[in-house]
Amino acid sequence: MARIANNQPVDLSTPVNLSVGVISRLACPLGKSQAFLRDTVAPGLRVRVAPTGSKTFVVERKVGQRTVRRAIGDVRHWTIDAAREEARRLYVLLDQGVAPEDLRPVAEKPAHDAVINTRADAAWAIYLADRKTHWGERHYNDHVVMAGAGGVPYKRGKGKTQPGLLHDLLACQLNELTPRTIEGWAAEQAKTRSAQARLALRMLSAFLNWCGEQDAFKAAVPAGAAAVKSRRTRDVLGKAKAKQDALMREQLRAWFAAVRSMGNPAISAYLQIMLLTGARPGEVRAIRWSDVDWAWRGVAIDDKVEGSRVIPLTPYVAHLLRSLPRRNEWVFASVDAAEGVISSPNDAHRNACVVAGITPVTLHGLRRSFKSLTEWLEMPAGVVAQIMGHKPSATAEKHYTVRPLDLLRVHHERIEKWVLEQAEVQFDPAADKKRLVAITE
Template sequence: MRVNLTAGRVDGFTPGADGKQAFLWDSTVPGLAVRATAKTKAFIYQGRIDGKALRVTIGDVKTWGIDDARAEARKLGTLVDQGIDPRLEKKQRLAEVREAQKESKRADATVADAWSDYIEARTPRWGEHHRKDHLKISKPGGEPRKRGKGKTQPGVLTPLLSVKLADIDSHTVGQWLQKEAKDRPTQARLAFALLRAFLHWCDDQPRYRGLARPDACSTRLAKQTLPRKGVKADCLQREQLPVWFDAVQKIHNPVIAAYLQILLLTGARRGELSTLQWADVDTRWGSLAIRDKVEGERAIPLTPYVAFLIESLPRRNEWVFSSPTAESGHLVEPRAQHTRALKVAGIEGLTLHGLRRSFGTLSEWVEVPAGIVAQIQGHKPSATVEKHYRQRPLDLLKQWHTKIESWILEQAGIKFEPPVAGQRLRAVKQ
């Protein structure tokens, strides 16, 4: 039955006596009806497409007025006349809305949003030191200092974290870099390099592609804004070896004292050595397995004095240079103790990397072939180092490495007694 729908007729319409759904069809707009069930009453549209019946719910009668329901039914009828299924059209329209909302949310992503994703994704491929660099430059600051008074400063990258990723361009980066380079040039240089790598990563990720501009951190911008980077020359001189060893050996923490000495005597990178495990120490064949960033892993000689230092360390866990307070379980930051030792020794400006540099420089006193030193330290093969790069056997490396160690100890005034079968190693300060 078709009737002219009115408010009274809609309100008074009820389902059948048996509780089954009933329809009250509108005489004004074809296909429009009120469907009543035991629980709901709603406007619906019914038509046929491709010879098959279709029914679309317009909405509850409490929400939709009659005129609005008629207008919607006419739209649905128009679509059906065009051979368009309103259900599919609605589904497509909702998908477009969701996609637009998703794109809007993506476009609103800040540097902080992407930065946390970046660290999480790249951490498995980074060394501990590199990961900490990323965390350090993005720290919010404002925490009580562990040493001294006051609170910590925000990381150098912090001003950019709240900026939308899409707004990071060369102008924004230039303004940030100019300000930070005045106060913290070294940290600004590091942050600029890390930011550039981050933007390139974002450009490769579907979630952030099209938002990040890798060219925002151009080499030209760095040259124009950052102060010229000087060549680092911090290095222990032969005459400084006695006072340096004396000050370092007086450090109360035996793990740090051994670590610093071995850092000098192996020329290893600080992160390579701090993550050395007991399983990497081969006393039978006299070698250390060092995980490096060039070859992935290299074997270097376990020289007598280094073996003596390692043997004296406590075996708390799997790490040779263990730390009961560090979350990682191994030594992370020995700079404070080294700085105090340098002050006692009267040596200024010697970094931990300077100890690695010192190994290469001091080796020249023993006239060691440059290729030997390069292989021990894990440098990339270079034609400028020697005409033909050769991978030398461990025995040959050990012959030269032991000679380097003996010379350094001699200059430091340390009389070291080589091991005798069945006895422990012993070192005596002259």
């Protein structure tokens, strides 16, 4: 019996044991008006896919010299088991001599019991397939990991990944996702990872809302998202607290000394640039050499909110970038990483904070530090927000204030100069520029 690997396209020429995952990856080949995938379990059961992406369960049988097909229903409205049962019924009718023109499938909406007994993970897979085009890649992958079975070897180090927080919960039937079930799950998760559990709960709430809007599933989730909003569940997981970790002005000297003495120049530059630009950890990590405009002194950043933004290439940041070797397309390259770029250096930064004798600050805390340190300079809030990639918070900022790169650079270079002075980092932009000219010649 043929099976399809998760990372392989669906081969329409080979019958398969139909599953939600296979159906979600099914696509109509280019140039075809329709295509069919055969099931190995129920005789005559097919999934028909159109160029538009719509998918329908159908039953197919040879009657005399012609092929007869009859639609069963949309794959979003039928479970696989219910479609197999209906395919067998129609197949038997054809065996009994019922004329094809008299053959009529039952109403497209499956039996009530079939809906009620739908497993949550089957509905979850359909939910992800339906929402994928509306989500970003990272948001979609977060949902996949949250419901994953785990057991995948770590890319670095020994051991395997753990099951996602929603994995066991989604193994239930949809009608079993009651407030009592979710309260018990929340109480167990709160013992070790309440923050992640709150994120999982928000994902589950959105999923149940979606189920409540689908004819195929709404009968199974009468409580809908209300099932995750009981007072006991909220009390058990608690409320998220705003993080306050940030470097103080007095800590800059020790922090820079520890980070600049690190053995890995890419990580050292990465951490310093994070503090001096206020960019998000992933945004700095994703910078390519092609994103750096040396002529007009700007750096293009993949902004998670707006898609992209350009920030000034300040003198010390430019100095750090020039000191890095060009191993591949990535600025912060790594010869050991499979992707060719450094992984998130949380441990390295934590160790540097210990060496500096300060309470460890998270990578996002460096972004928070940038914003906090600018308060010493009474910098315009709109300037800082534009550099950091925050959305404008006022009508004047949103519709009337336009700061080109050269104007933004005036403020940003002032911030960088002040931070380096507080850190007692000796850096002369003019001397650095002369040194570079001498090397070029």
